[in-house]
């Protein structure tokens with residue numbers, strides 16, 4: 001279980017998150033929603049320990065991880081698929097994947113089950129990351145995160161800017177990770193239809209605060225209109 005208590009996060013003196021309280025149970029799927037610039041990516045970065053300054057408490061399975069460095073949080077079981085994917089273009093697919101294995105608790109190399117989720121990666125193991133399409137790079141970023149053997153995976157707009165024929169494939173894999181592999185998922189998403197299909201619970205952000213949260217069935221069209229319409 002991942003628990004955020006009274007989290008504030010800062011860029012220099014500017015407070016980007018204020019008083020965030022959220023709980024994500026083991027095996028749960030949480031969608032983090034909101035317009036551009038409300039603090040969704042900052043929230044992911046705070047969980048990972050990538051911000052200048054964060055106050056409040058963050059715990060994973062009861063252990064306080066607020067003081068841990070990013071690589072220690074990765075070892076503790078938190079993986080991140082950033083917006084923009086973060087693929088190393090001059091590294092091959094195999095090398096990008098190997099990077100993920102370094103954060104694993106048990107050294108296991110490039111596990112077969114991960115390649116089976118993404119057959120295209122198996123085919124292109126020796127290709128440069130930079131020569132893959134956007135959708136293939138996204139699959140690589142997810143596979144790399146999975147090789148760290150996470151308990152919790154954070155996905156920041158994983159289908160943004162991806163060809164429609166691959167979007168559905170990626171969405172299905174994300175649902176499968178949660179439902180079959182029991183990985184806890186925190187998904188930042190603008191696509192409400194996918195959030196509704198995939199998640200158990202939601203949190204809506206506005207100006208760095210959680211303004212609504214609950215079971216996904218409680219995410220009404222009125223809430224979406226109020227907090228997501230541009």
Ligand SMILES: Nc1ncnc2c1ncn2[C@@H]1O[C@H](COP(=O)(O)OP(=O)(O)OP(=O)(O)O)[C@@H](O)[C@H]1O
Nearest residue numbers: 011014016034035036037038039040041042043083
């Ligand atoms: N490196 C930075 N330095 C200073 N302020 C920043 C920085 N990155 C983001 N911010 C500010 O923090 C606030 C939250 O940004 P954040 O990127 O978390 O929003 P977001 O909801 O993820 O938006 P998007 O969907 O566009 O990624 C915004 O006001 C943004 O301008």
